[in-house]
Amino acid sequence: MQFKSLVISNVELSPGYWRMRMTAPPPFAGSRPGQFLMIKVTEGADPLLRRPFGIFDTGTFVTQFTDCGSQTFLEILYKVVGKGTAMLAALHDGDRLDILGPLGRGFTPGDPAGEKILVGGGIGLAPLYFLARELVGTSRVRLFAGGRSREDILCITEFERLGVETYVATDDGSLGDRGFVTQVLEKHLLSAKDATIFACGPMPMLQATAEIARRHNVPCQVSLEAFMACGMGACLGCVVKGKEHRDDHPDYRCVCKEGPVFDHCDLLWEKGEGGNS
Amino acid sequence: MQFKSLVISNVELSPGYWRMRMTAPPPFAGSRPGQFLMIKVTEGADPLLRRPFGIFDTGTFVTQFTDCGSQTFLEILYKVVGKGTAMLAALHDGDRLDILGPLGRGFTPGDPAGEKILVGGGIGLAPLYFLARELVGTSRVRLFAGGRSREDILCITEFERLGVETYVATDDGSLGDRGFVTQVLEKHLLSAKDATIFACGPMPMLQATAEIARRHNVPCQVSLEAFMACGMGACLGCVVKGKEHRDDHPDYRCVCKEGPVFDHCDLLWEKGEGGNS
Amino acid sequence: MKPNLTVEIGSILLKNPVMTASGTFGYGQEFADYLDLNCLGGIITKGLSLKPRAGNPTPRIVETCGGMLNAIGLQNVGIDEFIEKKVPYYRTIDTRVIANFFGTTVEEYAELAGRLDAIPEVAGMEVNISCPNVKQGGIVFGTDPAAAAAVVTAVRERTTKPVIVKLSPNVTDIVAMALACQEAGADALSVINTITAMAIDLKTRRPVLANITGGLSGPAIKPIALRMVWQVSRAVKIPVIGIGGIMTATDALEFLLAGATAVQVGTASFLDPGTAGRIVQEMEEYLVSEGISDVRELIGALKV
């Protein structure tokens, strides 16, 4: 879908981290956790390309305007890292955005019986909230959230309000354990029953998570990021190496169309430069 | 001077015509009527170049903040014609602009005894208000304002409040006389004593005005427009032909630095294509 | 009255002058949700090769001021899978499909031309000559008039369908390239492909693209493309297809004035997948509002 959206609210949650709510057309409510949007942050040509963002939440609310009935909304959680996100952060209620979405393949909830383990690094938490909202209805859900410092751990209260058990680790120990969230994850994984891991965050964290999942033989879905131009499988700019990739036998997959969520088994996890990491 | 300015107010006066007031550093109060500004309408690269605007007014006001004392302001009157002016029109109080100015050579008031005749076409009125404010102190001032339609005749009340006698002509006769403002001008010029003409507007109007001035042997200063990149004499993009220009003896003058106000005698007025008109 | 929008590229009659550029519109089907493909003048496929190609390692794209670089490396499914998986879809849509293709030797070009000639759904072919000639030590077909002519001659022998040659802008004299291709039997010329360029990441001190250099596209290159279309169309007798930074109907019409018979929309389809459809509509609106009964009146109508 391509639609014009009105900003409803745009709030800084923590220094540099913002949460924006905007209008969406009714069919948007059918989007899947893990799917994403391509947002044109300005009508002008600077920046030129759309920017990809996960869906943090979606739903409907009743407007105060008698004729309108209910309005579908969507939310993103974003970190200001460059020009495009800085322009997003400067928007006000009532400003307009042009959005493509929902795009890509989201998370697969899997067997409701098993425990669901969410692993989020920094802004990687964004798509996990929408997922948690879906999963808590049927499963035990635990969240392992990591970040550099306490300011990088977002929306923990929101997750807890859903009934998610949360574990936090920060590099500087300013919140939760000191260290990598994957270390905390591995400790707790031993006690998990029929767990499935859902992870989103920086590549080294995903790589470590996939490695843990492999070692413990736990199913694991990871949500990847990649530079994107089109978001719909046309430019072939966003590819990652699939599990069968070899130089003489290419297996490239589009993060935008075949992902952004992949089963960790379907990807080629390489050490060092040039690979997916 | 180069300075950062805060938008104080930005109001649409008539469809497509806006008046913006913004802060300026104290020395700005010394700017001359007819001088102009180069405004960067966005921090980004689209549009890339600054946009030139005449000074509509400048002055000081006392702020409500106890420590601030008086604040110098400047105003522009602008017409939305393209991307840059559309972006200006979208600005709110508190938004920031980067401004170069005051630039160029403004109007020369001349002998206070004589009558001052202002001729403005459409948005060409903009620099004439600031000029009128200066001239009314010592001289009789008449304004001849032309435009396509009544919506294109701006701020007449403001001029009248200064004590300026105003004459209006519109192409469609929706306000004042029907026809060209230069026709009205010529009629009234016969009764003028030691008049000096100050004109700003579209090239055909300036050309007609200069022709009238020549015929009646009345001094006349015209304010020109030209595509500008730098506004300070460096790019040589904005030149017009001076009175001595011939193909084998070039006499190009920078509108930004030697103008935008020229004595009509100093310019080469050509008929048809390729010339200054 | 509805103005005429049809134009001809060789023997191909296009509904209107607006096509989508190779590599920016997938194989077409990807965009069916976002615009009515039947409203397009034509669709140029992603560049095809004899064998499937992996393309380059990542990162493959990076944004620049007013444009983007790509070094996709011509990843494509190969001619066999194209015929099997992509061509059947073309029977369900009513627009001209033109296959873009490339080789690394003259023989590969010729063989592909023969294969494409046999596909009824393919109305014509666009030859991408911006590839290194592996046989001659990597010299690029697209920067050497003789090498380009050799490709065109070989392709010409294998097909009766219209042959469009897509010129590279990375040359001193694009008119010489154009004339060589015309001479060798090209029915039309596409002007321009991307401009070789580079981006660097100060933090890592590396080129952003794994391939080091990439091709610049988008509105940043429009003035360069317009200049080349103008130069080429004045020099040749065959139709020229204008490409480079077209975002709006105004841009497209400017290319027609400069001498293009048709245009292709590239990067703009990434920003807004419906761009090409919107341009068709706005072009028609423009003709109506200006009282122009035939779009062909505008071709080369620039007053200089």
Added chain:
Amino acid sequence: MKPNLTVEIGSILLKNPVMTASGTFGYGQEFADYLDLNCLGGIITKGLSLKPRAGNPTPRIVETCGGMLNAIGLQNVGIDEFIEKKVPYYRTIDTRVIANFFGTTVEEYAELAGRLDAIPEVAGMEVNISCPNVKQGGIVFGTDPAAAAAVVTAVRERTTKPVIVKLSPNVTDIVAMALACQEAGADALSVINTITAMAIDLKTRRPVLANITGGLSGPAIKPIALRMVWQVSRAVKIPVIGIGGIMTATDALEFLLAGATAVQVGTASFLDPGTAGRIVQEMEEYLVSEGISDVRELIGALKV
């Protein structure tokens, strides 16, 4: 500790690698109100010719996406008025002044080089070869290696001051041009001049510029310039000066990584007359914050 910012272009020691590009900074004095000229590595003058030149009719400039076109037509005061009116000012500032100049015959280039050689305030000369050779029917010196070499040889004979040759990007093989100039005795190369381009006004159906085509500059061309600087600096032994779309210290540092010894700021000075000064300051801040003691460590330090 204050890092070293000095670099050498031939025998010219620059305070820092940041200069202002020809035609975008007037003769220097115009900008004195907006930045401290003494903080600059160098100032390149507006292009000079033997006789004053009128330049082209107007319009001469037009904005494009991420850039601008100019067809000023090399309007300048001529060498005599330069010496009389502009040079005296250079005694009052403490930065390197490099005179950019051009001719329409080899002899004109040589004569100008001789004139400039005699001016003590001029530290070196930058030869603009993007001009048509009137004697040889308008072939452009800047696109033909032999013609460029002839200019450089002739200039070289008339001066012992550093000779910088400014290359045109409108060529298939900029490395060949660079090598020809190096061979002919150039001390350094400036890369790049503007890219020939065009803008059209749909309303009037005319080119926007009276000259029809003009030179594209500004951030839009940065990726092309970076690529050319990288290609040239790997191929030659003499220093390369990077030019094209530099707006920030980050841009300037990217050019150093690509192999440039120094840079020139062009169009950006129109947007913000203090740009070059700000880049000097931010470049120093960058070196300090990265703990780099000498800016020369960055030259060509791109990891590929």
